[in-house]
Amino acid sequence: xxxxxxxxxxxxxxxxxxxxxxxxxxxxxxxxxxxxxxxxxxxxxxxxxxxxxxxxxxxxxxxxxxxxxxxxxxxxxxxxxxxxxxxxxxxxxxxxxxxxxxxxxxxxxxxxxxxxxxxxxxxxxxxxxxxxxxxxxxxxxxxxxxxxxxxxxxxxxxxxxxxxxxxxxxxxxxxxxxxxxxxxxxxxxxxxxxxxxxxxxxxxxxxxxxxxxxxxxxxxxxxxxxxxxxxxxxxxxxxxxxxxxxxxxxxxxxxxxxxxxxxxxxxxxxxxxxxxxxxxxxxxxxxxxxxxxxxxxxxxxxxxxxxxxxxxxxxxxxxxxxxxxxxxxxxxxxxxxxxxxxxxxxxxxxxxxxxxxxxxxxxxxxxxxxxxxxxxxxxxxxxxxxxxxxxxxxxxxxxxxxxxxxxxxxxxxxxxxxxxxxxxxxxxxxxxxxxx
Numbered sequence: 272x273x274x275x276x277x278x279x280x281x282x283x284x285x286x287x288x289x290x291x292x293x294x295x296x297x298x299x300x301x302x303x304x305x306x307x308x309x310x311x312x313x314x315x316x317x318x319x320x321x322x323x324x325x326x327x328x329x330x331x332x333x334x335x336x337x338x339x340x341x342x343x344x345x346x347x348x349x350x351x352x353x354x355x356x357x358x359x360x361x362x363x364x365x366x367x368x369x370x371x372x373x374x375x376x377x378x379x380x381x382x383x384x385x386x387x388x389x390x391x392x393x394x395x396x397x398x399x400x401x402x403x404x405x406x407x408x409x410x411x412x413x414x415x416x417x418x419x420x421x422x423x424x425x426x427x428x429x430x431x432x433x434x435x436x437x438x439x440x441x442x443x444x445x446x447x448x449x450x451x452x453x454x455x456x457x458x459x460x461x462x463x464x465x466x467x468x469x470x471x472x473x474x475x476x477x478x479x480x481x482x483x484x485x486x487x488x489x490x491x492x493x494x495x496x497x498x499x500x501x502x503x504x505x506x507x508x509x510x511x512x513x514x515x516x517x518x519x520x521x522x523x524x525x526x527x528x529x530x531x532x533x534x535x536x537x538x539x540x541x542x543x544x545x546x547x548x549x550x551x552x553x554x555x556x557x558x559x560x561x562x563x564x565x566x567x568x569x570x571x572x573x574x575x576x577x578x579x580x581x582x583x584x585x586x587x588x589x590x591x592x593x594x595x596x597x598x599x600x601x602x603x604x605x606x607x608x609x610x611x612x613x614x615x616x617x618x619x620x621x622x623x624x625x626x627x628x629x630x631x632x633x634x635x636x637x638x639x640x641x642x643x644x645x646x647x648x649x650x651x652x653x654x655x656x657x658x659x660x661x662x663x664x665x666x667x668x669x670x671x672x673x674x675x676x677x678x679x680x681x682x683x684x685x686x687x688x689x690x691x692x693x694x695x696x697x698x699x700x701x702x703x704x705x706x707x
Contacts, residue, residue: 272306272308272314272375272376272472272596272598272626272628273292273314273374273473273598273628273630274291274292274293274312274314274374274375274376274381275289275290275291275292275293275372275373275374276289276331276334276335276371276372276373276374277289277290277370277371277372277373278330278331278334278369278371279369279370279371280364280367280368280369280370281334281337281355281356281357281358281369281371282327282330282333282334282355282356282357282358283325283327283330283358283655283659283660283661284327284330284331284334284358284660284661285358285360285361285364285658285660285661286662287370288331288661288662288663289663290318290320290331290630290651291665292314292315292318292628293312293313293314293315294313294314294315294646294648295646295647295648295667297646297647297648299646299647300621300646303316303621303622304316304317304621304646304649306625306626308376309376309379309380309381310381310401310403312376312381315628315646315648315649316620316621316624316628316629317617317620317621317629317645317649318628318629318630318631318649318651319631319632319633319638319645319649319650319651320630320631320632320633320651320652320663321633321634321636321650321651321652321653322632322652322653322654323653323654323655325655326653326654326655326661327653327655327660327661327663328602328632328653329478329602329632330653331632331653332476332600332602332630332632333476334371335373335473335476335600335630336475336476336600337354337355338371338373338386338469339469339473339475341353341386341447341450342447342449342450342453342469343450343453343466343469343470344450345443345446345447345450345451345453345454346443346445346446348443349418349443349444349445351445352445353388353389353390353391353392353445355369355390357389357390358660360658360659360660361658361660368387368388368389368394369387369388369389370385370386371384371385371386371388372384372385372386375468377464377465377467377468377472378464380400380401380402380461380464381400381401382398382399382400382401382408382461382464382465382468383398383400383401383405384396384397384399384449384465385397385398386447391415391445392413392415392418392444393411393413393420393444393445393446393447394412394413394415395410395412396409396410396411396447396448397409397410397411398449398461398465400461402427406425406426406427407424407425407426407427407428408424408428408461408462409422409423409424409425409428409448410422410423410425411423411442411448413444415444418443418444419439419444420439420442420443420444420446420448421439422435422438422439422442422448428459428461430457430459431457434455434457437455437456437457438455438457439451441454441455448462449465449466449469452466453466472597473598474597474598474599474600475600476600476601476602477588477599477600477601477602478601478602478603479602479603479606479607482584483584483587483588484572484580484583484584486584486587487501487583487584487586487587487588488517488557490587490591491515491517491587492517495591496587496590496591497590498515500586500590501515501583501586501587501590502514502515504582504586504589504590504619505582505583505586507615507619508582508586508612508615508616510579510582511561511562511563512559512561512562513560513561513562514559514560515557515558515559515560515583516559516569517555517556517557517558518555518556518558519554519555520554520555520556521551521552521554522551522552522554523550523551524546524547524550524551524552556571556572557571557572558570558571558572559579559583577607578607578608578609580607581606581607581608582608582612582616585608585616589616589619589620591627592620592627592629593620593623593624593625593627596625596626596627597627598627598629598630599627599628599629599630600630600631601629601630601631602631602632603632603633603634604631604632604633604635605633605634605635610635610637610638613635613638614641614644617638618644621644639680640680645680647665647666647667647680648665648666648667650665650666650667650680651663651664651665651666652664652665652666666680
């Protein structure tokens, strides 16, 4: 479960911003919004981020994804540059380091992970756990001139000296210690808990371009997602879909397709060689059965509307979040969905999930009319400052002179009282009509 996440000097973010899932003292929608975490910590299931285009909403999600990739996919060579940009609209920040901080629960233990880096190296890194008081797991520093990592462990952490030496050797100056641990053959409860959280609990960002068809369909085939659950979700969303059929068949493969697989996909050489030897490749077809007036009709997935396709994919996410503990960041969550369908998805998640969390950016301000779908501490806004950098703030931060219990949050946001909206000029455009 995510507690909070902070970023400084990353892309459009100059000054430190923090997205927090810690709930306020309000008991609004307590049964639907609140996860009761260990040590009486109350966490929110949902965080919705509003803001104008180019205000930095997506940057928050990209920061979370970048940190995940940095840990789970460490660089293989110390000469590799880290793929990100600091805040570029300030000569000083271009030369300064970038900072990340994240707190989360894994297996009932609270962890705090801090990271300082630039495009060449991880400068410093530290991990703490609470049991119940804050204690150091490790502290890492980098000797940049020699490009060497030094790791020291806290007094409560017992690590064999030989394992520590091996871990330092595997933690290149542009790798995190957690990434180095993934390359090292020894056991550590704290390091394993943290790498497991980034791998199994936190999921990559989903954008409006992300096609989840294969991801969801494979999990239906392997029974990680119950097909009857998806059919039920689609029925409740008024799609008249009574069954999902997944057909597998082998097709002959020619040299052009082999060339495409080799150049345009992430298949390993071994898999491509096996396909070449077999001369065939397995393809899958997804079909939806529609039941109307006591008749069944079969439609291929590609013949369905964009909204039906999107909700099929989201139904898979819903099933995963209800039955597991997962965190899904979704950019522009309203894409291809009718407003009522979007509300239905969010309410289904809030009512039925237990420990999962959803972080979503949106432009759909009409959700703010719905008192049964949000709490003030679950609504966030991004806004560009005069310096051109992203500021992040919560609806809960506004005092009673701006937001009261009886206020229309929708009207306050629409009229600009809450900020985070585009500052548009008038519609008249004067063009030079002279001919060249």
